[in-house]
Amino acid sequence: EVQLMESGGGLVQPGRSLRLSCAASGFSFDDFAVHWVRQVPGRGLEWVSGVSWNSGSIDYADSVKGRFTISRDNAKKSLVLQMNSLRAEDTALYYCVKGNSGVLTGSGAWFDSWGQGTLVTVSS
Amino acid sequence: DIVMTQSPHSLAVSLGERATINCKSSQSVLSTSNNKIYLAWYQHKAGQPPRLLIYWASVRQSGVPARFSGSGSGTDFTLTISSLQAEDVAVYYCQQYYSLPTFGPGTKVDIK
Numbered sequence: 001e002v003q004l005m006e007s008g009g010g011l012v013q014p015g016r017s018l019r020l021s022c023a024a025s026g027f028s029f030d031d032f033a034v035h036w037v038r039q040v041p042g043r044g045l046e047w048v049s050g051v052s053w054n055s056g057s058i059d060y061a062d063s064v065k066g067r068f069t070i071s072r073d074n075a076k077k078s079l080v081l082q083m084n085s086l087r088a089e090d091t092a093l094y095y096c097v098k099g100n101s102g103v104l105t106g107s108g109a110w111f112d113s114w115g116q117g118t119l120v121t122v123s124s
Numbered sequence: 125d126i127v128m129t130q131s132p133h134s135l136a137v138s139l140g141e142r143a144t145i146n147c148k149s150s151q152s153v154l155s156t157s158n159n160k161i162y163l164a165w166y167q168h169k170a171g172q173p174p175r176l177l178i179y180w181a182s183v184r185q186s187g188v189p190a191r192f193s194g195s196g197s198g199t200d201f202t203l204t205i206s207s208l209q210a211e212d213v214a215v216y217y218c219q220q221y222y223s224l225p226t227f228g229p230g231t232k233v234d235i236k
Contacts (some may be wrong), residue, residue, distance in 0.1 A: 033226070037225075043217075043218055043226060044215075044217065044228070044229045044230045044232075045166075045168070045174065045227045045230070046227065047225040047226065047227065049226065050224075050225070057192075059224055061224075062125075084143040095173055095174075100179070102126075104224070105221055105222065105224055105225070106155075106162070106221065106222070106224050107158070107160070107162075109162075109221040109225070110164040110219070110221050111164070111166070111176060112176050112178060112185070113176075114173035114174055114175075115173060116173055117173060119128070
């Protein structure tokens with residue numbers, strides 16, 4: 001069974017940093033792209049960032065580009081999102097998500113498994 | 125970026141009746157190389173993570189009941205719940221994966 005377990009969320013002041021982690025199990029982690037998708041309370045889903053199977057392709061939503069950094073460690077089956085210069089509008093539930101293929105877009109790139117999410121609150 | 129829109133914003137349907145959700149993309153998500161539509165649908169219930177229902181616009185994910193079906197062309201798509209059950213109350217999102225992923229704003233489905 002695919003399991004994705006996020007951690008690292010919490011309350012942080014604007015301008016500060018936070019590091020989210022995701023521990024994966026139950027599948028061949030190094031074969032698949034993994035992503036972060038967030039949901040602002042009461043609003044819809046927003047793709048934040050993704051990394052391909054071998055870290056050869058990485059991309060970000062414009063709203064976080066230059067502030068967030070995604071990385072993966074295939075040996076540890078883990079995904080990390082380093083979030084710097086946090087803003088109030090980054091407040092959201094952050095999901096770790098498995099892609100159905102190794103690439104970020106195109107054939108097979110839908111999201112087939114989701115973690116439970118970790119809540120990030122940016123407030124003074 | 126490809127912008128996804130959905131209609132209606134919300135709908136209420138009687139148990140056993142049909143629910144229809146529409147989704148539109150700002151540009152075609154049909155690949156001419158393989159003739160496939162790069163469109164997925166997700167169900168999001170309160171307090172749970174989203175669940176994949178459909179990919180390639182019309183292929184049901186394993187374990188998804190047959191009352192859920194998807195259809196569409198290059199820019200216009202439909203998710204249909206043929207006979208609404210109480211457990212189908214949720215927000216439904218379309219998402220394109222032709223380019224960097226984008227979601228529709230969601231459609232909330234309730235029981236009338």
